[in-house]
Amino acid sequence: MEKALKYTFKLEDMSKYSQRLRHKDINWKIKLSALGKKIPDIKLRKKILIKGSHFNTLLKLLKNTDWSRTPVYHQFLRNGRWKHEDDCIYSEIELQYNLSYINKVVEGLHGNGDDDEKKANKTEISGVIDKYFEKTMHTLEILMNQLNMMYYWEKVRLMFIDETPTIGQVQKLMSRCLKLYGKIDAFIKIFKLIQMKEVSTDIDFTKIQ
16 A cells, blocks of 8 residues: 555556547546535536536537537438447447347346345346346447537536446447437438428529520
């Protein structure tokens, strides 16, 4: 312990953290720890963070969204549809399968089995949370970013800084991801309709000339 306290952090030590550590992670942790010392109440601390300039900026961006500059529109221009390009997030099919599995695990917990069976289910639920939570959160972040919804993403992320997720919350996060996939599909259809309208207008204008 004494040796660790005397250790001087060096530049080469960055490689130990660089794979998983991002600037915004450090930024938020520093802000939260500073506020944590002054405001020990978690709910009040989160309220102050949400009112911060970072959230105000994200909210302004959301309200003034230019859809021609959003990631989902660039997906449409590149592929003509939504294309799953990131192996680090769950696909729609994977989410449906995982959610179905988690629902069965939860049903087993509240079922009519004996105490040993319910105890085994509780252990399984803990493993399910560890297995699915991080990737589900990353999936939610990517999908929300596609629709310029980073204001809401930051609020969701902030929710789990001070608390451990429950199995019910993991279910809800997966359901949100599925809804976001549905919204992305809806936007792609809108972009296609607009494109068709623009093409037909150009053709009509050419005939007039």
